[in-house]
Amino acid sequence: MTRDYANRKPRSTKPRKPRSNSKAAPKKRFPVVVAAIALLGLAGFGYFLWSITGSSDQAEVVETQVEQPKPKPAPKKDPDALPPKPKDEWTYQTELENKQVEVDLPEQSTAPTRPYQMQCASFRVESQADEMKAMIAFQGLTAQVRKVQGSSGTWYKVVLGPYDTKRAAERQRHVLQRAGINGCQIWFWEG
Template identity: 45%
Template sequence: MAQKDYVSRGRTPQKGNKKSPTKKSPAKKQANIKADTSHSAALPWVRLIVVVALLVGFVVFLWTIKDSAKQKVDAPVSIDANKDKDDLPQLPEEEWEYIKSLPGYEVEVDVAEQEKSDKRYLMQCASFRTRSQAEEMKATIAFQGLESQIRPSTGANGEWFRVILGPFETKRDAERAKHTLRKVNIATCQIWFWNL
């Protein structure tokens, strides 16, 4: 059995796919050169004629506007030197109706009074195992202009030191203090009823 060696044989040329370059005869080359030369020789004359026509048109345009510019400049400007600044026309006075009508208006707003309750609020911001950590938190809160307290508490888990603020008369006051502390990254505060 004979094996065929396809690699060494190479590819067979395919018919119709290859385009052979067409060779021009020397006579055709000379004819093309003469046509190109005559075409390029006519082109500078056309350009020259167009440039001259544009220049002539521009000069004519300048000549026509020259007279109108002289008329505008030569026209006398009438300035009356005897006029005073006081001779200016009077400005009309503006009349605004709202100036007259606003003083008589009254706006009535019904505001529900806030009920005062006997409840007072406290805010606990942290609870620490050591008193020194609680003192650090108290100092940070004091730099924000708020007063806090440290309250020790004993529970099933041992002794803790709670940092609390208050008492606040309304929950709104407690929320205001909570937002102030949030600006310095103390976001662990919780608002409760005062029951200590």
């Protein structure tokens, strides 16, 4: 069944009057049984409280009837007195005199650690390499142009460095990336 809500007349905003022909709801009766159970429970709880009111007094009477030996009063001490000086029981000095300590040192490699360099570009024409070097200089960094003979001819490489750590090279690469100079690679320094 479908309803047409679009062509339906709007409802009036006046409150509706109750229909006279409807049956009145039956009046609810007072729950006598529930009230009686609640009253009995309350009376039982009151009796319980009344019965335990004197029990704590009787326990105290029993405790006082048992004679306990009185402890001897402690001798009065001077509150400003210092405790006795502890005895020195240091034995490590004599033990260390007779001990030998062996330390394992890792073997140092004979190969020198190579610092890092960063190559930002390589060009066939030296003037293009000099332009790149100038752009890097505007960022506050120092670059070098190196002429390299390769199997395919002469190349002009724009390099930065050397750096002691790769992290230092990464830091400067991020400076160049923010300036729009991308593609810089970090390599080991080769001389």
